[in-house]
Amino acid sequence: MERRRLGSGGLEVSAQGLGCMGMSEFYGDAGGDERSIAVIHRALELGIDFFDTADMYGPFTNERLVGRAVRDRRGAVVVATKFGIERGEDGSFVGINGRPEYVRAACDASLLRLGLDHVDLYYQHRVDPNVAIEDTVGAMSRLVEAGKVRYLGLSEAAPRTLRKAHAVHPISALQTEYSLWSRDPEDEILPAVRELGVGFVAYSPLGRGFLSGQIKSFDDLAPDDYRRHSPRFQGESFAINLALVERVGEIAAARGVTPAQLALAWVMAQGDDVVAIPGTKRRKYLEDNAAAVEVALSPGDLAAIEEVMPAGAASGQRYDQRGMGAVNQ
Numbered sequence: 001m002e003r004r005r006l007g008s009g010g011l012e013v014s015a016q017g018l019g020c021m022g023m024s025e026f027y028g029d030a031g032g033d034e035r036s037i038a039v040i041h042r043a044l045e046l047g048i049d050f051f052d053t054a055d056m057y058g059p060f061t062n063e064r065l066v067g068r069a070v071r072d073r074r075g076a077v078v079v080a081t082k083f084g085i086e087r088g089e090d091g092s093f094v095g096i097n098g099r100p101e102y103v104r105a106a107c108d109a110s111l112l113r114l115g116l117d118h119v120d121l122y123y124q125h126r127v128d129p130n131v132a133i134e135d136t137v138g139a140m141s142r143l144v145e146a147g148k149v150r151y152l153g154l155s156e157a158a159p160r161t162l163r164k165a166h167a168v169h170p171i172s173a174l175q176t177e178y179s180l181w182s183r184d185p186e187d188e189i190l191p192a193v194r195e196l197g198v199g200f201v202a203y204s205p206l207g208r209g210f211l212s213g214q215i216k217s218f219d220d221l222a223p224d225d226y227r228r229h230s231p232r233f234q235g236e237s238f239a240i241n242l243a244l245v246e247r248v249g250e251i252a253a254a255r256g257v258t259p260a261q262l263a264l265a266w267v268m269a270q271g272d273d274v275v276a277i278p279g280t281k282r283r284k285y286l287e288d289n290a291a292a293v294e295v296a297l298s299p300g301d302l303a304a305i306e307e308v309m310p311a312g313a314a315s316g317q318r319y320d321q322r323g324m325g326a327v328n329q
Contacts, residue, residue, distance in 0.1 A: 001047025006199025
C-alpha cells in the first residue's frame with residue numbers, strides 16, 4: 001500500500017484509508033460489530049492503517065467499535081476522530097459546537113470511548129459560525145500540548161477559515177467530500193491547502209456508494225438509509241446521476257477494473273497530497289477498493305473520464321439545505 005504525507009508535521013498514512021461511519025449508522029443495516037471489526041482487521045492486512053471515525057457516528061458507538069478493533073494494535077494504526085456536531089444520547093442533533101470548553105470535554109469523551117491515550121488526528125467536524133476559529137483551534141492546540149492529540153484537522157472548512165486556523169496551529173489535514181461527482185474543492189480548497197502545505201482527505205470518494213455502480217434504483221436503499229433524503233438520490237437527479245455512473249462504468253469495463261476502482265483511482269490521481277477514505281462494512285468491497293491503489297490512469301483514461309463526468313455534471317446538491325448551510329464555513 002502506497003503511503004502519503006498529510007501536512008508538514010510528519011503525519012504519514014496509507015494512500016487509502018477506511019471511513020468507518022457506515023459501520024454504525026446512516027447506511028442501513030450495519031451488519032454487527034464483529035463483522036465490522038473483521039473488516040478493520042482485514043484492512044490492516046491490506047496495508048490500510050488510517051481509520052476515520054467521529055463522536056457523532058452512532059451516536060458515540062462508532063468510536064467504541066473502532067477502539068475495540070485497534071487498541072491492541074496501537075502502533076500499527078492512525079486513528080482520526082472528530083468533534084463539533086453535537087448529538088444527544090437519543091440521537092437527536094443538538095447543533096454545531098466549537099466552544100473551547102466543549103473541545104476539551106469532547107476530546108476526553110472520545111479518548112474514553114476509544115480506549116486510547118491519544119488521538120492521532122483530531123478534526124473539527126464542522127465550523128461553528130458563532131465561535132471564532134482562532135478560539136476553537138487554540139483549544140485544540142492545547143490538546144496537542146497535553147499529549148492527547150498529535151495532529152489537527154478541519155472538516156468542510158472554507159479557505160479563509162483554514163488560513164486563520166493554520167496561523168494559530170499547523171493544520172495537517174482538511175477533510176472535504178471529493179469525488180467524480182463532488183468536485184467543488186478544485187475551485188478554491190485544493191489550491192488553498194497546497195499553498196499552506198496542508199494534506200487533503202477526500203471523504204465519500206465513491207459518491208456515497210453511487211459511483212460503485214451497485215445502486216441501480218431508489219428501492220436499493222434500505223428504508224432507514226439516510227441517502228433516501230439526499231438530493232442526489234431523488235427523482236430526476238437520481239436518473240441523471242445514474243446515467244453518468246453508467247458511462248463511467250463503461251470506461252471501467254474497458255480498463256478491466258470495477259467502477260469503484262476507477263473512481264477511487266481518479267481521486268488518488270489528483271495529487272500525492274490527496275488521501276481517499278472510502279467507507280464500507282463488507283470485506284468484499286474493502287478488498288475491491290484497496291486494489292484501486294494499483295490502478296494507474298493514463299492521460300487518455302483521465303481525459304475519457306473528464307469527458308463523461310466533467311466538474312458540475314452531477315445533479316442535485318450533496319446535502320439538503322440544512323446540511324449545505326454547515327459546509328464550506
